[in-house]
Amino acid sequence: MILSALFYLVVGFILTFFSFDVASYMHLNASPLSIMMLNITGSLYLFLGVLNWMSKGNTIGGNYNQPLVWANILHPVITLIAMIRAVFMTKIHSRLVLILCLVYVLLGALFVHILLTNPMKPKKSIHHSK
Incomplete structure (x- = not known):
């Protein structure tokens, strides 16, 4: 549970706060739509990471x-x-x-x-x- 939480938190943080860098690295067109989709994907990863982290003792x-x-x-x-x-x-x-x-x-x-x-x-x- 901890391993998955950390993985999802790191990926979510990168996609949310470094979406322009991710788009550049992946050779994506850094249009507002693609950046928004990376941010939304990042927020979902952050959600799953927080959920797993908070459930680790259950x-x-x-x-x-x-x-x-x-x-x-x-x-x-x-x-x-x-x-x-x-x-x-x-x-x-x-x-x-x-x-x-x-x-x-x-x-x-x-x-x-x-x-x-x-x-x-x-x-x-x-x-x-x-």
């Missing part, structure tokens, strides 16, 4: 906090699909896109694991009774 997994877990599964999955589609449509193969794809695969897989794990299930003891 019990999650199994039936606990399913909306939070599903939000953290759907975001990486949908974003990964969009990124893969963009790679094939535009033939971009930047390291940044590949690194982000790996991060999203990792985040999605970790939250699927959290969803399928019951946090209240007792741990198996390695001690044998006599």
Whole structure:
């Protein structure tokens, strides 16, 4: 939860406050519309980062906090699909896109694991009774 919160907070901060730099780095037309879309995307990342940060001490997994877990599964999955589609449509193969794809695969897989794990299930003891 902390790892995803920090990732989303950093990306959200960059997209919100350095949108012109991001647009320039990505060779985007820095039109008011594209800057606004980067800012809106940044605000959504900040939202998810704050939500994850504030939920870090809560019990999650199994039936606990399913909306939070599903939000953290759907975001990486949908974003990964969009990124893969963009790679094939535009033939971009930047390291940044590949690194982000790996991060999203990792985040999605970790939250699927959290969803399928019951946090209240007792741990198996390695001690044998006599």
